[in-house]
Amino acid sequence: MLYSDKVMDHFEHPRNVGEIENADGVGQVGNPKCGDIMKMYLKIDGDVITDVKFKTFGCGSAIATSSMATEMIKGKTIAEAMTLTNAAVAEALDGLPAHKMHCSVLAEEAIKAALADYYQKKGEPVPESLKLPCDCEEGHCCSSCG
Numbered sequence: 001m002l003y004s005d006k007v008m009d010h011f012e013h014p015r016n017v018g019e020i021e022n023a024d025g026v027g028q029v030g031n032p033k034c035g036d037i038m039k040m041y042l043k044i045d046g047d048v049i050t051d052v053k054f055k056t057f058g059c060g061s062a063i064a065t066s067s068m069a070t071e072m073i074k075g076k077t078i079a080e081a082m083t084l085t086n087a088a089v090a091e092a093l094d095g096l097p098a099h100k101m102h103c104s105v106l107a108e109e110a111i112k113a114a115l116a117d118y119y120q121k122k123g124e125p126v127p128e129s130l131k132l133p134c135d136c137e138e139g140h141c142c143s144s145c146g
Ligand code: FES
Pocket: 031, 034, 035, 036, 058, 059, 060, 061, 062, 102, 103, 104, 106
């Protein structure tokens, strides 16, 4: 079996799909390897993530990892969510095939982008660890690469 039971479960019954109106942070990222897109919405109260939803134009592994990632950060503090890695999400799903690991990066990056948006909306500096590496050719297309 290529995919674990947990991956299949989260793919077939993804948790926290949708969007949040008046979200405190919204992040959208694209996967340069396949062109798939992930959008993440966060509701934040104090420093706790009280709600999280996602939407994706992505493959089954992207859906399963995002679903698991939303469960892993819901009710957690911002600091805890910032340390979530795609490897930890894949591990919580009992693993992903090596050639699908890149799909799990979407979830981690979308959460980071949504947290960065939260800081920006508040007018506070975005912590370094939330800045995504930019993969544009020019090196001056956005705030990440200046
Ligand atoms: Fe694009 Fe999985 S193939 S996210």
